[in-house]
Amino acid sequence: MKKLALTVMSAAVMTVSGMTFAADQFVEGKDYKLAPKVGKVDVAGKIEVREFFWYGCGHCYSLEHPMQQWLRKLPKDVNFVRTPAAMNPVWEQNARGYYVSEALKIRRKAHIPLFDAIHKGGQQLFDQASLAQFYTKYGADTKKFNSLFNSFAITGKINKAKNLAMDYQLTGVPAVVVNGKYIVQGNSQRVVDVVTYLVDKERQGMKKAS
Numbered sequence: 001m002k003k004l005a006l007t008v009m010s011a012a013v014m015t016v017s018g019m020t021f022a023a024d025q026f027v028e029g030k031d032y033k034l035a036p037k038v039g040k041v042d043v044a045g046k047i048e049v050r051e052f053f054w055y056g057c058g059h060c061y062s063l064e065h066p067m068q069q070w071l072r073k074l075p076k077d078v079n080f081v082r083t084p085a086a087m088n089p090v091w092e093q094n095a096r097g098y099y100v101s102e103a104l105k106i107r108r109k110a111h112i113p114l115f116d117a118i119h120k121g122g123q124q125l126f127d128q129a130s131l132a133q134f135y136t137k138y139g140a141d142t143k144k145f146n147s148l149f150n151s152f153a154i155t156g157k158i159n160k161a162k163n164l165a166m167d168y169q170l171t172g173v174p175a176v177v178v179n180g181k182y183i184v185q186g187n188s189q190r191v192v193d194v195v196t197y198l199v200d201k202e203r204q205g206m207k208k209a210s
Helices: 002-023 058-069 090-103 105-118 128-134 144-150 152-167 190-207
Strands: 047-053 078-083 175-178 184-186
Touching: 002 152, 047 058, 047 152, 047 190, 058 105, 058 190, 078 090, 078 152, 090 105, 090 128, 090 144, 105 128, 128 144, 144 152, 175 190, 184 190
Parallel strands: 047 078
Antiparallel strands: 047 175, 175 184
């Protein structure tokens, strides 16, 4: 029995060591980088994960599946925020469409289909007219959509997205910012693994500080 207990204990130690070793593979400067300055988070007391993306970006589309899988098990202490990048005039059109779809409460059902329409269907949905037509399939009224597209409220959200991208000195997407401190870039499951690691890192830091 003692020998069995010792074996089980050794296995447990090896498992824990293996987990620690795996975590150590995520290295600053290689798997993630520090933000130029710590950014503000939307919800105080929660760990923020903010994803910057553009619907026309193939890498963003590749990342979407692992991110969706991760979101299905989103921890209660994590606040996930999507930020459509508006870093040039074309991207801004899609960002405006995204925020209008939020305002019209159709973002959830239209999000993946828009990605699919562009990357699987080859549709060029990168301007106000094409986006207005696309979103009508998901319940948007064209007149309402167009009235909101360049509205003060939507422009305010666009300006915030631009300022955040500038603050984090982003040069491309996808980019995932964890708690305003760490920036992770890539288009695979590894991004989600690094984000999970950094979330836990922040969680442990918050526990020590409390």
